[in-house]
Amino acid sequence: MLRTKDLLDLESCTAAEIKLILDTAEAFLAVMRRRIPKVPILRDKTIVNLFYENSTRTRISFELAEKRLSADVINFSASGSSVSKGETLKDTVDNILAMRADLVVMRHGSSGAARYLADRVPVGVVNAGDGMHEHPTQGLLDMLTMRQKMGTLQGKRVVVVGDILHSRVARSNVWGLTKMGAQVTVCGPPPLIPVEMESMGCKVEYDLPKAVADADAINVLRIQLERQTVQNFPGNREYARRYRVDGALLAKTKPSCFVLHPGPMNRDVEITSEVADGPRQVILEQVTNGVAVRMAIIYLLSGGAPESLGENLN
Amino acid sequence: MLRTKDLLDLESCTAAEIKLILDTAEAFLAVMRRRIPKVPILRDKTIVNLFYENSTRTRISFELAEKRLSADVINFSASGSSVSKGETLKDTVDNILAMRADLVVMRHGSSGAARYLADRVPVGVVNAGDGMHEHPTQGLLDMLTMRQKMGTLQGKRVVVVGDILHSRVARSNVWGLTKMGAQVTVCGPPPLIPVEMESMGCKVEYDLPKAVADADAINVLRIQLERQTVQNFPGNREYARRYRVDGALLAKTKPSCFVLHPGPMNRDVEITSEVADGPRQVILEQVTNGVAVRMAIIYLLSGGAPESLGENLN
Amino acid sequence: MLRTKDLLDLESCTAAEIKLILDTAEAFLAVMRRRIPKVPILRDKTIVNLFYENSTRTRISFELAEKRLSADVINFSASGSSVSKGETLKDTVDNILAMRADLVVMRHGSSGAARYLADRVPVGVVNAGDGMHEHPTQGLLDMLTMRQKMGTLQGKRVVVVGDILHSRVARSNVWGLTKMGAQVTVCGPPPLIPVEMESMGCKVEYDLPKAVADADAINVLRIQLERQTVQNFPGNREYARRYRVDGALLAKTKPSCFVLHPGPMNRDVEITSEVADGPRQVILEQVTNGVAVRMAIIYLLSGGAPESLGENLN
Numbered sequence: 001m002l003r004t005k006d007l008l009d010l011e012s013c014t015a016a017e018i019k020l021i022l023d024t025a026e027a028f029l030a031v032m033r034r035r036i037p038k039v040p041i042l043r044d045k046t047i048v049n050l051f052y053e054n055s056t057r058t059r060i061s062f063e064l065a066e067k068r069l070s071a072d073v074i075n076f077s078a079s080g081s082s083v084s085k086g087e088t089l090k091d092t093v094d095n096i097l098a099m100r101a102d103l104v105v106m107r108h109g110s111s112g113a114a115r116y117l118a119d120r121v122p123v124g125v126v127n128a129g130d131g132m133h134e135h136p137t138q139g140l141l142d143m144l145t146m147r148q149k150m151g152t153l154q155g156k157r158v159v160v161v162g163d164i165l166h167s168r169v170a171r172s173n174v175w176g177l178t179k180m181g182a183q184v185t186v187c188g189p190p191p192l193i194p195v196e197m198e199s200m201g202c203k204v205e206y207d208l209p210k211a212v213a214d215a216d217a218i219n220v221l222r223i224q225l226e227r228q229t230v231q232n233f234p235g236n237r238e239y240a241r242r243y244r245v246d247g248a249l250l251a252k253t254k255p256s257c258f259v260l261h262p263g264p265m266n267r268d269v270e271i272t273s274e275v276a277d278g279p280r281q282v283i284l285e286q287v288t289n290g291v292a293v294r295m296a297i298i299y300l301l302s303g304g305a306p307e308s309l310g311e312n313l314n
Numbered sequence: 315m316l317r318t319k320d321l322l323d324l325e326s327c328t329a330a331e332i333k334l335i336l337d338t339a340e341a342f343l344a345v346m347r348r349r350i351p352k353v354p355i356l357r358d359k360t361i362v363n364l365f366y367e368n369s370t371r372t373r374i375s376f377e378l379a380e381k382r383l384s385a386d387v388i389n390f391s392a393s394g395s396s397v398s399k400g401e402t403l404k405d406t407v408d409n410i411l412a413m414r415a416d417l418v419v420m421r422h423g424s425s426g427a428a429r430y431l432a433d434r435v436p437v438g439v440v441n442a443g444d445g446m447h448e449h450p451t452q453g454l455l456d457m458l459t460m461r462q463k464m465g466t467l468q469g470k471r472v473v474v475v476g477d478i479l480h481s482r483v484a485r486s487n488v489w490g491l492t493k494m495g496a497q498v499t500v501c502g503p504p505p506l507i508p509v510e511m512e513s514m515g516c517k518v519e520y521d522l523p524k525a526v527a528d529a530d531a532i533n534v535l536r537i538q539l540e541r542q543t544v545q546n547f548p549g550n551r552e553y554a555r556r557y558r559v560d561g562a563l564l565a566k567t568k569p570s571c572f573v574l575h576p577g578p579m580n581r582d583v584e585i586t587s588e589v590a591d592g593p594r595q596v597i598l599e600q601v602t603n604g605v606a607v608r609m610a611i612i613y614l615l616s617g618g619a620p621e622s623l624g625e626n627l628n
Numbered sequence: 629m630l631r632t633k634d635l636l637d638l639e640s641c642t643a644a645e646i647k648l649i650l651d652t653a654e655a656f657l658a659v660m661r662r663r664i665p666k667v668p669i670l671r672d673k674t675i676v677n678l679f680y681e682n683s684t685r686t687r688i689s690f691e692l693a694e695k696r697l698s699a700d701v702i703n704f705s706a707s708g709s710s711v712s713k714g715e716t717l718k719d720t721v722d723n724i725l726a727m728r729a730d731l732v733v734m735r736h737g738s739s740g741a742a743r744y745l746a747d748r749v750p751v752g753v754v755n756a757g758d759g760m761h762e763h764p765t766q767g768l769l770d771m772l773t774m775r776q777k778m779g780t781l782q783g784k785r786v787v788v789v790g791d792i793l794h795s796r797v798a799r800s801n802v803w804g805l806t807k808m809g810a811q812v813t814v815c816g817p818p819p820l821i822p823v824e825m826e827s828m829g830c831k832v833e834y835d836l837p838k839a840v841a842d843a844d845a846i847n848v849l850r851i852q853l854e855r856q857t858v859q860n861f862p863g864n865r866e867y868a869r870r871y872r873v874d875g876a877l878l879a880k881t882k883p884s885c886f887v888l889h890p891g892p893m894n895r896d897v898e899i900t901s902e903v904a905d906g907p908r909q910v911i912l913e914q915v916t917n918g919v920a921v922r923m924a925i926i927y928l929l930s931g932g933a934p935e936s937l938g939e940n941l942n
Contacts, residue, residue, distance in 0.1 A: 032728055036672040038700075044350040046381065048374070057723060060676070060702055064727055067674065067700045072352075072381045074374055091578045095371060098601030099378055100346055264719045287726030358664040360692065386666075386695045388688055405892045409685060412915030413692055414660055 002300050006118040006125040009134040010176035018176055020306060022144050024296035025289065027309055032068070032292060041312050042071040042302055045102040050092060051077045051128070052108045057263060058128050058137075061287070062105050065294035074101070089113060093120040103302060106130075124301040126294075132166050137297060138262055139172025141290040143180065145282050146217050148289075149258055154181035159211045161187045161243060162221025162270055165194050169262050173219055174202050187211040188243060189234055208243050212253050219260040220245050223270045236269050246272040250280060258282050316614050320432040320439040323448040324490035332490055334620055336458050338610035339603065341623055346382070346606060355626050356385040356616055359416040364406060365391045365442070366422040371577060372442050372452075375601070376419050379608035388415070403427060407434045417616060420444075425482075438615040440608075446480050451611060452576055453486025455604040457494065459596050460531050462603075463572055468495035473525045474516075475501045475557060476535025476584055479508050483576050487533055488516045501525040502557060503548055522557050526567050533574040534559050537584045550583050560586040564594060572596050630928050634746040634753040637762040638804035646804055648934060650772050652924035653917065655937055660696070660920060669940050670699040670930055673730040678720060679705045679756070680736045685891060686756050686766075689915070690733050693922035702729070717741060721748040731930060734758075752929040754922075760794050765925060766890055767800025769918040771808065773910050774845050776917075777886055782809035787839045788830075789815045789871060790849025790898055793822050797890050801847055802830045815839040816871060817862055836871050840881050847888045848873050851898045864897050874900040878908060886910050 002017055010018065031039055047066045051059050054077070066073045089108075096104055096117070103124045106114050111131030118125040129135040143153060150156050158177055164170045164186045174197070177184045184202040186193060197204055205211040212218055223239065234242075245259060259271075259281045267273050275281060304312065316331055324332065345353055361380045365373050368391070380387045403422075410418055410431070417438045420428055425445030432439040443449040457467060464470050472491050478484045478500045488511070491498045498516035500507060511518050519525040526532055537553065548556075559573060573585075573595045581587050589595060618626065630645055638646065659665055675694045679687050682705070694701045717736075724732055724745070731752045734742055739759030746753040757763040771781060778784050786805050792798045792814045802825070805812045812830035814821060825832055833839040840846055851867065862870075873887060887899070887909045895901050903909060932940065 037674075037728060038672055044352055046351075046378065056704060057719070060704060060723070061727065063702050064674065064729075067702070074377055074381070076370060076374060091371075094577070094598055095374070095601055098598040099375065099605055100351060100602065101378075263722065284722055284726040287723055288728065291727055358666055360665075360695065362688070388691050388695070390684060390688060405685075408891070408912055409688070409915055412912040413689065413919055414665060414916070415692075 001306065005123070005301065006114075006127075007136055007297050007301060008114050008118055008125065008127045010136045010139050010172045010179070011134065013136075013176070013179065015179045015181075018140070018143070018180060021140055021293065021296050021300065022147060024300060024306060024309060025140070025144050025292040027313060028295040028299070029289070029292040031295075031313055032288070038068045038070060039313055040070045041299060041304065042066070042069040045302055046072045046074065047103045047105065047298070048074045048076065048096065048101045049128075050104060050106040050108075051075075052106070052113075053129070055107055055129070057287075058107065061290045062126075062128060062294050065291050065298060068291070069295055069298060071102075071298070089116055093117060096121045096123065103298065126297060126301065129168055131168070132171075133168055134172045134175070135168040136172050136176070137290070137294055138169050139176040140297075141286055141293045142169075142173055142219060142260055142262070143176050144289045144293055145260060145286045146177075146182075148285070149282060150216055153177060156182045156216040157185070157214055158182050158217045158219060159185045159187055159205075159215045160219045160221065161208060161211070161245065163192045163223055164188050164197060164221075165192045166224060167221050169219075169221060171200075174200050178202060185211050185215070189239065208245075209249060209252060212249060212257070215253055215257050217258055217260060218245060218253070219262075220271050222262060222264065223266055240269055244268070244270055244272060245275055247274045247278070250275060250278075260286055263287070315620065319437070319615065320428075320441075321450055321611050321615060322428045322432055322439065322441045324450045324453050324486045324493070325448065327450075327490070327493065329493045329495075332454070332457070332494060335454055335607065335610050335614065336461060338614060338620060338623060339454070339458050339606040341627060342609040342613070343603070343606040345609075345627055346602070352382045352384060353627055354384045355613060355618065356380075356383040359616055360386045360388065360414075361417045361419065361612065362388045362410065362415040363390065363442075364418060364420040364422075365389075366420070366427075367443070369421055369443070371601075372421065375604045376440075376442060376608050379605050379612060382605070383609055383612060385416075385612070403430055407431060410435045410437065417612060440611060440615065443482055445482065446485075447482055448486045448489070449482040450486050450490075451604070451608055452483050453490040454611070455600055455607045456483075456487055456533060456574055456576070457490050458603045458607055459574060459600050460496075462599065463596060464530055467491060470496045470530040471499070471528055472496050472531045472533060473499045473501055473519075473529045474533045474535065475522060475525070475559065477506045477537055478502050478511060478535075479506045480538060481535050483533075483535060485514075488514050492516060499525050499529070503553065522559075523563060523566060526563060526571070529567055529571050531572055531574060532559060532567070533576075534585050536576060536578065537580055554583055558582070558584055558586060559589055561588045561592070564589060564592075574600055576600070629934065633751070633929065634742070634755075635764055635925050635929060636742045636746055636753065636755045638764045638767050638800050638807070639762065641764075641804070641807065643807045643809075646768070646771070646808060649768055649921065649924050649928065650775060652928060652934060652937060653768070653772050653920040655941060656923040656927070657917070657920040659923075659941055660916070666696045666698060667941055668698045669927060669932065670694070670697040673930055674700045674702065675731045675733065675926070676702045676704065676724065676729045677756075678732060678734040678736075679703075680734070680741075681757070683735055683757070685915075686735065689918045690754075690756060690922050693919050693926060696919070697923055697926060699730075699926070717744055721745060724749045724751065731926060754925060754929065757796055759796065760799075761796055762800045762803070763796040764800050764804070765918070765922055766797050767804040768925070769914055769921045770797075770801055770847060770888055770890070771804050772917045772921055773888060773914045774805075774810075776913065777910060778844055781805060784810045784844040785813070785842055786810050786845045786847060787813045787815055787833075787843045788847045788849065789836060789839070789873065791820045791851055792816050792825060792849075793820045794852060795849050797847075797849060799828075802828050806830060813839050813843075817867065836873075837877060837880060840877060840885070843881055843885050845886055845888060846873060846881070847890075848899050850890060850892065851894055868897055872896070872898055872900060873903050875902045875906070878903060878906075888914055890914070
């Protein structure tokens with residue numbers, strides 16, 4: 001069982017909880033491969049998807065997960081720009097409380113927004129990304145994909161490359177992977193690696209070829225140009241020259257080393273098409289796993305007991 | 315039974331109809347408190363939500379109500395700005411007629427838009443707010459909340475404070491409450507109180523402390539800054555000085571006097587946080603009641619007989 | 629049976645396929661007239677509506693069709709402006725593949741986008757309009773409406789009038805109608821009729837009164853002002869003077885000649901209200917038929933066998 005009503009970050013999850021979610025996701029992956037990929041488990045639940053930031057992929061992935069569990073789904077999308085954020089979140093709290101939704105999935109531009117909400121409502125909250133803090137379901141789907149490829153995460157070497165500073169995906173990867181016993185190296189231009197990274201239990205390496213030399217997996221972050229300020233970003237061309245993952249780089253890694261990307265990709269900025277479409281990427285598996293991981297989390301947070309999962313899926 | 319296929323305004327409702335809707339809403343409130351807050355009554359109906367104005371709260375409240383009745387829901391949102399309104403509504407009429415939806419919920423920026431539609435389609439239309447005309451479901455949820463607190467509306471004194479001129483919520487409150495025997499006083503800056511208010515059966519008072527002295531309930535309207543023109547609005551600061559509902563004001567009212575707000579609130583403009591979060595507000599109850607009132611209206615307009623309600627909810 | 633997993637255009641459909649779709653649509657029209665206009669055929673399928681261009685009518689029509697077949701529906705709307713189109717479509721491909729949707733309905737601003745997607749995913753793709761290429765479901769609903777009015781399409785004379793150059797509706801009409809044995813004349817200002825039209829098997833006529841003299845049906849295209857460039861569009865007023873369909877024009881046609889319009893109409897630009905609301909238009913029938921045609925296509929592409937249709941609808 002998960003210890004809390006919410007999934008807000010991987011920093012506060014235990015290794016046992018992460019393992020439970022990954023194992024449960026495997027069971028839902030099996031459901032997704034059935035002729036009828038839908039189960040009536042949450043037939044009487046209403047889930048509200050609150051997306052204060054645009055996110056096609058993540059929103060569709062959650063909505064698919066919810067509908068395959070037979071939940072009723074209410075979507076709300078807003079660019080938070082026009083409203084003062086404090087007010088909006090307080091409003092949200094009031095409404096969630098009062099309308100009696102059963103679970104809330106929230107993406108928000110402010111770090112800590114999911115916890116703010118979770119602290120104020122009795123229902124479960126799933127963080128679908130909050131500012132530069134965490135994106136735990138992305139971290140979990142990355143870990144599920146890695147575990148499938150490598151059998152275990154224990155002792156494996158994972159390199160996360162890109163703009164670590166602005167990346168909630170990076171933070172969720174570091175917290176989750178280190179808890180599961182993997183050794184994480186973050187790699188990117190010095191101004192884009194925050195000083196606290198080493199204290200999170202990972203190595204920092206500025207030289208990409210060195211970083212990947214003995215890697216088992218490389219997680220290539222999306223360069224989000226809209227988040228870059230003039231001062232600390234070297235420019236696409238300069239970035240690509242030093243940190244783009246291409247065929248030449250992969251040739252210097254272990255033959256079993258594979259490549260993840262959370263999508264959507266900036267081809268030829270952080271990754272070349274040669275790699276993105278090549279035999280060593282697992283990007284599509286990540287997308288499939290994303291639905292399964294979200295089904296698992298929603299199932300577990302909705303009171304689904306791990307021990308009755310088998311029965312529930314029959 | 316309601317006499318018409320539509321709910322367009324409270325001006326044309328009878329006291330008996332309003333009572334029927336409030337009583338039916340109480341039954342649905344009981345449903346919402348069940349472990350499974352959903353009934354299969356409208357399993358075969360399709361409801362179209364046409365929102366020509368943005369409205370997160372109202373749209374989600376309707377959608378929740380519809381889904382808890384098991385209806386199929388089609389959402390359509392548009393800012394009416396880009397299209398000439400006449401054309402859009404005529405198009406809408408054509409489409410609703412032809413696609414065979416069972417019920418239409420419409421919010422529109424033009425007063426009278428809901429009636430325009432209702433006059434031209436054979437299916438029921440629920441007005442979710444039309445221009446500066448009425449917002450009948452908000453009026454009904456306000457009245458349900460007041461009735462719960464006071465036992466009855468008959469003979470009670472209700473003050474509606476704010477920008478009465480631009481407020482469809484104020485109009486629906488005045489029509490509905492006076493029909494149910496309450497005594498309504500509207501209060502606000504003189505330029506924001508239209509001359510016809512007295513002919514609607516309510517008192518006008520420009521001095522807020524005087525208005526609330528013997529009030530049983532105060533309904534605080536949202537100041538919609540976007541609707542204010544330079545000429546007639548005194549400015550937020552000046553407005554707040556004279557018409558903001560704060561703790562000092564409440565201290566001068568009867569101890570049983572309570573505060574409503576349709577949300578979302580401009581804290582420290584028309585209401586202070588002391589009041590908004592204090593023991594005398596019923597704002598969350600309003601939100602809960604909103605879902606129940608909308609379930610009741612949709613049930614009744616979809617041919618649900620009041621006398622078979624009990625049976626339908628079992 | 630349809631020969632392919634997709635419906636991308638009418639150019640590549642056979643007459644037998646078009647007839648099958650129209651006949652199947654008639655069966656679903658009968659379903660839509662039932663007290664419960666819904667069938668549980670696709671209860672276990674998930675359909676994704678990807679709308680890269682705004683389209684209220686077409687999106688609602690598809691969504692209604694999908695829900696009346698009891699499918700789960702995921703909507704995604706985006707204006708393609710902010711993202712480079714190639715990337716977006718490649719992302720879409722990846723996601724559709726990986727999330728295991730059962731059918732994709734796509735509208736896109738680029739000609740050929742639907743085929744691009746269809747070539748890369750194993751699931752069925754329905755083209756809901758791609759650039760200036762085709763809008764096959766609109767063509768089919770036009771044809772269904774004509775067949776209902778005339779009994780057959782064989783040997784009938786249909787005039788399509790308007791901006792042929794930019795119209796995917798015109799292209800789908802020409803391909804579909806000529807395959808079914810109708811004789812199509814396209815009519816409009818010379819700069820708005822592309823040279824390849826004659827090679828598509830239809831006549832070209834620049835003089836509207838001449839074009840409609842012996843017509844059985846007139847399909848009036850919407851003038852999409854946003855697609856007009858200064859060079860080749862004569863201006864609304866000049867256009868209306870020569871190509872607007874009005875009462876005077878209709879008076880010179882056969883008494884049985886009727887008028888279609890795909891909507892939404894620019895009244896007094898390409899059509900007068902006299903005609904648009906008059907006894908010889910079938911515009912509402914088109915909207916109703918649109919839902920039925922889309923139910924038919926989705927049924928057939930989801931593996932619904934024509935021969936078990938009767939059984940499935942009971």
